[in-house]
Amino acid sequence: xxxxxxxxxxxxxxxxxxxxxxxxxxxxxxxxxxxxxxxxxxxxxxxxxxxxxxxxxxxxxxxxxxxxxxxxxxxxxxxxxxxxxxxxxxxxxxxxxxxxxxxxxxxxxxxxxxxxxxxxxxxxxxxxxxxxxxxxxxxxxxxxxxxxxxxxxxxxxxxxxxxxxxxxxxxxxxxxxxxxxxxxxxxxxxxxxxxxxxxxxxxxxxxxxxxxxxxxxxxxxxxxxxxxxxxxxxxxxxxxxxxxxxxxxxxxxxxxxxxxxxxxxxxxxxxxxxxxxxxxxxxxxxxxxxxxxxxxxxxxxxxxxxxxxxxxxxxxxxxxxxxxxxxxxxxxxxx
Numbered sequence: 001x002x003x004x005x006x007x008x009x010x011x012x013x014x015x016x017x018x019x020x021x022x023x024x025x026x027x028x029x030x031x032x033x034x035x036x037x038x039x040x041x042x043x044x045x046x047x048x049x050x051x052x053x054x055x056x057x058x059x060x061x062x063x064x065x066x067x068x069x070x071x072x073x074x075x076x077x078x079x080x081x082x083x084x085x086x087x088x089x090x091x092x093x094x095x096x097x098x099x100x101x102x103x104x105x106x107x108x109x110x111x112x113x114x115x116x117x118x119x120x121x122x123x124x125x126x127x128x129x130x131x132x133x134x135x136x137x138x139x140x141x142x143x144x145x146x147x148x149x150x151x152x153x154x155x156x157x158x159x160x161x162x163x164x165x166x167x168x169x170x171x172x173x174x175x176x177x178x179x180x181x182x183x184x185x186x187x188x189x190x191x192x193x194x195x196x197x198x199x200x201x202x203x204x205x206x207x208x209x210x211x212x213x214x215x216x217x218x219x220x221x222x223x224x225x226x227x228x229x230x231x232x233x234x235x236x237x238x239x240x241x242x243x244x245x246x247x248x249x250x251x252x253x254x255x256x257x258x259x260x261x262x263x264x265x266x267x268x269x270x271x272x273x274x275x276x277x278x279x280x281x282x283x284x285x286x287x288x289x290x291x292x293x294x295x296x297x298x299x300x301x302x303x304x305x306x307x308x309x310x311x312x313x314x315x316x317x318x319x320x321x322x323x324x325x326x327x328x329x330x331x332x333x334x335x
Contacts, residue, residue, distance in 0.1 A: 018278025018286070022293035025276060025322075029301050038307040047303065049184055055299025056192035057082070057254075059292075060247040061270035063192075063199040064115075064240030066291045069274055070203065071236050072216040072283025073122060073129040077136035078244040078270060081114050082263025084144040085248020090153040090258025093170045100172030107245045114140055115241015119234030133237075137267070144260040153258035169256055176253035188250045195243055200288040202239075212236060216283025272323045273298050 033042045041047055061078045068075045085107050092098040092106055114136060121132040156164045178187050203209035211232040214222040223229045247266075252258050277294025279286025298319070305315045 018280075018290055019293070022276065022278045022290050022297070026293050026297045026300070029297050029304065033300060033304040036304065036308050038309075041307045042304065045184060047307065049179075049186065049189075051299050051303035052189045053186040054303065055295050056186070056188045057247045057250055058266060058269050058273060058298070059192045059295040060195050060243050060250070061266055062273040062291050062295055063195045063288065064243035065267075065270050065274050066279055066286060066288055067199060067203060067212060067236045068129075068240050069271075069279055069281060070216050070283060070286050071212040071233055072219060073233065073236065074133060074271070074281075075115075075118065075237060075240045076130065076133040076267050077114065077118055077140055078240060078247075079263040079266035079268075080137045080140035080144070081111055081241055081244035082248040082251055082266055083260055084114070084140045084147075085111055085245040086252040086255075086262045087144045087148045087153060087248075087258040087260050089172075089249045089252040091147060093172055093252075094153060094155055094167055094258075095157055097167075100170065100175075103170075103172055104249060107249050108242055111241040111243070111245025111248070112238050113241070115244070116234060116238040118241065119237030122237060123230045123233035141260070148258060148260045150260065152260070155256065173253040173256055176250055177256070188254065191246065191250060195246060196288060196292060199239075199243075203288055208232060208235065213284055216280075216285070218284075269298065269319075272319060275323060 037043060061082070065075055065078065088107050088110055089103055092103045093100070098106070118133050118136045121127050121135070122129045125132075155166050155169060157167050158164055176187050176191070179185065180187060180190065203212065211222070211227050211229075214225075214227050215229055215232060219229060244263075248263065251262050255262070273294035274286070274291050275281060275294070276297055277286070277290035277292070279290050279294075301319070301322070302315060305318070310318075
């Protein structure tokens with residue numbers, strides 16, 4: 001009897017914790033997939049591979065957003081920075097013919113700079129994160145359209161005579177848009193896992209991660225105890241921009257073009273992944289493990305709805321309801 005009571009008490013405590021609630025949400029989504037399996041499509045390995053691949057770009061953004069949200073901030077510009085990164089990647093790789101490593105470095109510098117500017121405006125100039133990153137969202141999208149001329153940058157290159165000729169797909173794009181382990185895992189998923197591992201190490205094993213938790217918990221108290229608040233927050237936004245550039249490179253490689261409209265709305269899905277995982281929007285609580293659960297939950301939910309031919313409107317409505325439920329659950333957990 002005592003054993004049963006202790007087990008039931010453990011289960012209650014587990015499912016009241018953010019990790020327990022996130023794990024339960026993922027479990028319910030997987031059960032729904034098993035029930036509504038679209039004539040067995042859910043049980044095929046290709047379905048799971050594609051679900052992970054489709055969620056990976058959002059997941060890369062969610063890794064950077066977790067760092068920002070834990071510090072008590074928000075970054076609405078990451079979707080636009082995906083578009084800017086994709087345009088820069090395609091412009092340099094397809095039209096300029098740069099080597100792959102130079103393209104990657106240039107795109108990462110662009111993302112790091114955009115994120116750093118958001119951080120400086122937010123932390124240095126003390127502008128509300130919502131306003132600062134909303135401004136960067138518009139600015140980055142405008143730069144992407146200016147660089148691309150408002151058109152998609154594809155393998156069709158306009159020559160001096162006005163005719164178009166097709167250039168071969170660069171090795172960078174082919175290497176990213178490939179599959180490993182007998183075709184069972186996409187390279188984009190591997191890139192997401194690398195980003196996840198780096199963010200996890202920074203947040204849970206580095207002093208900077210402890211600073212972010214302290215700032216999110218009480219910024220003024222952190223400042224009084226000697227925490228470098230401004231520098232830590234700027235770095236969080238810069239890393240978020242860096243991850244957005246990585247996502248942009250992956251987006252360009254998968255589509256084999258740079259679309260200035262790429263990434264529109266991605267920031268909302270990535271934020272939803274972080275919130276559903278259990279990271280608090282108020283800052284100070286959460287972690288990369290919770291974000292991983294959120295990425296899997298949203299990724300599998302979208303795939304299950306897709307294989308069951310649910311219209312996009314229905315998917316958006318259901319995702320919105322789930323986000324509201326996740327936030328309400330957070331509030332209940334704090335009370």
